Amino acid sequence: MSEASGTSPLGGRRLLVVSTNYAPELTGIGPYATQLAEHWAASGARVRALTGLPHYPSWQVEEEYRGVWRTVEIRGGVGVHRRRHYVPPRQTALKRAAFEASVLATGLLAPPPGRPDAVVSQMPSLAGGVLGARIARRHRVPHIPVVQDLMGAAAAQSGIRGGDRAAAVAAAAERYALRGAALVGVIHESFVPGVRALGVDAGRIRIVPNWTHVQGPTADRAATRARFGWPADTPVILHSGNMGLKQGLEVLVDTARLAPDVRVVLMGGGNQRDALRAHAEGLPNVDFLQPAGAEEFTDVLAAADVLAVTQRASVLDMSVPSKLTSYFTSARPVIASVADEGGTADEVRRSGAGVLVAPEDPAALLEAVRKLAADPAAADALGAEGPRYVARHLSREAGLARFDALLAEVLPDTRGSHRR
Numbered sequence: 001m002s003e004a005s006g007t008s009p010l011g012g013r014r015l016l017v018v019s020t021n022y023a024p025e026l027t028g029i030g031p032y033a034t035q036l037a038e039h040w041a042a043s044g045a046r047v048r049a050l051t052g053l054p055h056y057p058s059w060q061v062e063e064e065y066r067g068v069w070r071t072v073e074i075r076g077g078v079g080v081h082r083r084r085h086y087v088p089p090r091q092t093a094l095k096r097a098a099f100e101a102s103v104l105a106t107g108l109l110a111p112p113p114g115r116p117d118a119v120v121s122q123m124p125s126l127a128g129g130v131l132g133a134r135i136a137r138r139h140r141v142p143h144i145p146v147v148q149d150l151m152g153a154a155a156a157q158s159g160i161r162g163g164d165r166a167a168a169v170a171a172a173a174e175r176y177a178l179r180g181a182a183l184v185g186v187i188h189e190s191f192v193p194g195v196r197a198l199g200v201d202a203g204r205i206r207i208v209p210n211w212t213h214v215q216g217p218t219a220d221r222a223a224t225r226a227r228f229g230w231p232a233d234t235p236v237i238l239h240s241g242n243m244g245l246k247q248g249l250e251v252l253v254d255t256a257r258l259a260p261d262v263r264v265v266l267m268g269g270g271n272q273r274d275a276l277r278a279h280a281e282g283l284p285n286v287d288f289l290q291p292a293g294a295e296e297f298t299d300v301l302a303a304a305d306v307l308a309v310t311q312r313a314s315v316l317d318m319s320v321p322s323k324l325t326s327y328f329t330s331a332r333p334v335i336a337s338v339a340d341e342g343g344t345a346d347e348v349r350r351s352g353a354g355v356l357v358a359p360e361d362p363a364a365l366l367e368a369v370r371k372l373a374a375d376p377a378a379a380d381a382l383g384a385e386g387p388r389y390v391a392r393h394l395s396r397e398a399g400l401a402r403f404d405a406l407l408a409e410v411l412p413d414t415r416g417s418h419r420r
Contacts, residue, residue, distance in 0.1 A: 009043065009044075009404075009408075010040055010043045010044045010045040010407070011044035011045070012044070012045075012046070013040075013044075013045040013046065013117050013118075013407075013411065014045070014046045014047075014048075014114065014115065014116045014117045015037075015040050015045045015046070015047045015048075015116055015117065015118055015119075015120065015407075016047075016048050016049075016050060016112060016116035016118070016119045016120070016132075016135065017033055017036060017037045017047065017048070017049045017050070017078075017119075017120050017121075017122075018049075018050045018051075018107070018119060018120070018121040018122065018128045018129075018131050018132040018135070019033035019049065019050075019051055019121065019122035019128055020051060020052045020085075020103055020122070020124070020125040020127065020128050021033060021051070021052070021056050021122070022034050022037075022049055022051035022052075022054070022080060023054075023075055023076075023080075024054055024062070025054050025055075025056050026291065026293075026294055026297070027056065027057055027240075027241050027242070027268065027291065027322070027323070028056050028057060028241070028242065028322060029122050029124070029148050029322065030054075030056065031213040032122070032148075032210055032211075032213065032322070033049065033051070033122050034049075034075070034076070034078075035213055035396065035400070036120070036400065036403055037049050037076070037078045038075070038076035038077060038078055039400045039403075040407075041076060041077035041078050042076075042077060043404075047077070047078045047079070048078065048079045048080075048081060048112045048114075048116070049078050049079070049080045049081065050081050050083070050107055050111060050112055050131065050135075051080060051081070051082055051083075052082060052083060052084075052085050052103055053065045053068060053082055053083075053084060053085065053087070055087045056242070057241060057242040057243070057268050057269045057270050057291065058269030058270070058291075059087055059088065059089055059090075059091075059269065059270060059271050060087065060089065060269075061087055065082070068082065068084060069083075069084045070082070070083055070084070070106075070110055079112070081110075081112045083103075083106035083107055083110055084102075084106060085099065085102040085103045085106055086098050086099050086101075086102040087099065088271070089271060090271045091244065091245060091271045091272075093165060097169065099125070100125055100126050100127045100173075101127070103125055103127035103128070103131075104127035104130055104131060107127065107131040108131065108134065111131075111135055115139045115141070116135070116136075116139060116141055117141055117411060118136075118141055118142045118143075118144065118182075118407060118410055118411055119132045119135050119136040119141060119142070119143045119144070120132070120143075120144045120145075120146065120403075120406075121133070121143065121144070121145045121146065121177070122145075122146050122148060123145050123146065123147050123148060123149070123151070123174070123177060124148060124149050124151050125151075126151050126170055126173040126174065126177070127173075129145045129173070129174065129176075129177030129178070130173055130176060130177050132145060132177065133145070133176060133177045133180060133181070136180075137180065142181075142182035142183075142410035142411070143180065143181045143182060144181060144182060144183050144184070144185060144406055144407075144410060145177050145178055145181050145184055145185070146184075146185040146186075146187070146208060147178075147184065147185065147186045147187065147191055147195060148187055148210075148322070150174065150191060150194045150195075151170040151173075151174060171198065174198050175198045175199055178195065178198050178199070178200050179198070179199045179200065181200070181204065182204070182409075182410040183204050183205075183206055183406055183409060183410060184200050184204055184205050184206070185205075185206050185207075185208040185403075185406060186205060186206070186207060186208070187207075187208060187209055187210050187320060188207070188209065188320045188343045188346070188347065189207055189343075190320070190342065190343030190346060191343065192205055192207075206402075206405075206406060208399070208402045208403060208406070209393065209394065209399065209402075210320075210322050210325055210394070210399065211325065211394050211395060211396045211398065211399030211400070212325040212326065212328065212329045212390045212394045212395065212396065213325065213326075213396065214294070214297055214298050214325075214326050214329055215298065215329075216298055216329050216330070216331070216387065217298040217299045217301070217302035217329075217330055217331070218299065219296070219299035219302075219303075221302055221303050224299050224300060224302070224303035225303045228265075228287075228289075228300075228303070230263060230265075230303065234261065234262070234263050235261075235262050235263070235305045235306070235369055235370070235372075235373040236262075236263045236264075236265060236303070236304045236305050236306070237252065237255070237262065237263070237264055237265070237304065237305065237306045237307075237308050237335070237369055238264075238265040238266075238267060238300075238301065238304035238306070238307055238308065239252055239264075239265070239266050239267065239268075239307070239308040239309070239310065240267045240268055240291075240292075240297075240300075240301060240307070240323055240326070240327075241267075241268045241270075241321065241322075241323040242268060242269070242270040243266065243268055243269065243270030243271070243272045243273045243276055244270045244271060244272055245271075245272060245312075246311060246312055246315050247270075247272075247310050247311060247312075248310050248311060248312040248313075248315075248337075248359065248360055249266065249272065249276055249310055250276070250279055250360075251310055251337055251359070251360050251361065251362050251365060252264050252266065252286075252308060252310060252362075252365070253276060253279050253280045253283065253286060254362035255362040255365050255366050255369070256280070256283050256285050256286045257283060257362070258362055258363065258366050259285075259366050259369075259370075260284075260285055261285075262285065262366070262369060262370075263285045263286075263287065264285060264286045264287070265286075265287045265289060265304065266286070266287070266288050266289070267288075267289040267290070267291060267292060267300065268289075268290075268291050269290070269291060273288070276288075297326065298326065298329055298330045301326065301327065301329075301330035301332060302330045302331060302332055304332055305332070305333075305369075305372065305373060305379065306332065306333055306334070306335050306368075306369055306372055306373075306379070307327045307330065307332050307333070307334050307335070307354075308334075308335050308336075308337065308365075309321055309323060309324060309327070309334060309335075309336045309337070309338065309344060309348075310336075310337040310338065310359070311337070311338045311339065311342070311344060311359060312359060312360065313339055313358075313359040313360050314339075315338070315339060315342060315344075315359075320343040320344050320347055321344060324344070324347055324348070324351075325390070325394055327353075327354075327386065328351055328353055328386030328387065328389055328390050328394065329386065329387060329390055330383075330386065331383045331384055331386055331387050332379075332383045332386070333353065333354055333355070333372055333379045333380075333382035333383045334348055334351075334353055334354030334355075334382075334386070335354060335355055335357060335365060335368050335369065335372075336348045336354055336355070336356050336357070337357050337358070337359050337360070337361070337364075337365050338356065338359050339359055340356060340358075350389070351385060351386060351389040352382070352385040352389065353382055353383065353385040353386035353389060354382060355368050355372075355382070
């Protein structure tokens with residue numbers, strides 16, 4: 001229940017959330033920006049969101065927003081200001097730069113009206129961080145960027161064409177967005193060295209892990225499998241989310257090529273979807289599904305035998321996939337085909353809900369799948385650790401409370417239990 005603005009710790013505060021991604025997007029960082037903004041609105045603040053047009057993970061603007069240049073809508077008590085931008089259907093360094101430049105240009109030309117008391121921005125995109133910094137400096141108010149990915153490192157590690165040049169430009173933008181921030185939030189401790197290297201003092205860095213933004217599964221697993229045509233005796237390994245370069249999803253297609261008795265399901269969209277389809281041509285045991293709706297998302301995850309998170313071997317410290325929080329909620333075991341020293345591997349180890357295999361190694365991935373399929377009790381035991389980990393560390397209440405604490409630090413007269 002919302003508190004009256006006169007009694008809420010945030011009553012009357014004017015807050016701006018800058019995030020290129022926002023509802024109705026269901027995956028990636030959009031749900032976190034949305035739930036944060038709506039939480040603060042329900043707490044009595046006057047909240048605006050500056051965002052783009054819904055396009056993720058398909059990298060196509062949703063039909064109802066095509067042709068829109070500027071619009072304002074009310075969602076969950078938040079004034080959502082959308083600005084049109086370029087959306088590249090395929091990723092190259094140049095096209096990604098054009099995307100970021102268009103987000104920055106339209107945001108600077110038409111920012112939300114009024115002076116906020118604080119600005120919170122999500123990074124990526126780079127443009128979101130730069131926009132947040134510019135607006136905060138213009139009004140001389142605190143800026144809190146939240147680092148979800150380190151895009152400079154991402155460009156260098158992901159294999160994108162022109163990545164070295166893109167990495168240098170991205171790092172310069174990140175440095176600009178972070179250096180004057182009141183506080184910098186990072187979703188995992190593995191990001192701290194990279195953020196410090198960009199000139200941020202360790203005393204201004206706070207760990208604010210992503211929380212689980214989906215509900216647990218409720219449907220009958222057998223019924224869901226039957227609906228998709230997955231036989232009960234066929235191991236199903238499913239990947240959900242963005243199909244981009246850094247994921248290195250070819251390893252799953254190559255696993256299917258090695259094992260006709262294993263079904264690989266790729267659910268989602270992204271700029272590499274067509275290339276992956278071409279790579280999987282002639283393989284009857286590879287399925288491509290559109291993203292599931294919010295009402296059935298975890299039911300589909302829970303119907304699989306194993307959930308996969310994959311990254312190229314070069315991806316180390318720049319990304320911890322947000323899909324992990326949904327995977328853990330689904331209570332199925334996770335196989336992480338990722339670098340052992342990266343943040344994703346740390347999170348899977350910490351959860352106790354999965355196993356690690358060498359990245360870009362289909363034989364190793366297949367061996368892990370077969371081992372779990374041969375021991376259903378062990379697989380179920382691994383999967384059961386996911387919801388327990390969520391309850392201990394990744395609840396929505398705990399995640400939102402961490403952000404309340406950040407506001408209490410940068411707005412000294414904000415009252416409440418998190419004031420220091």
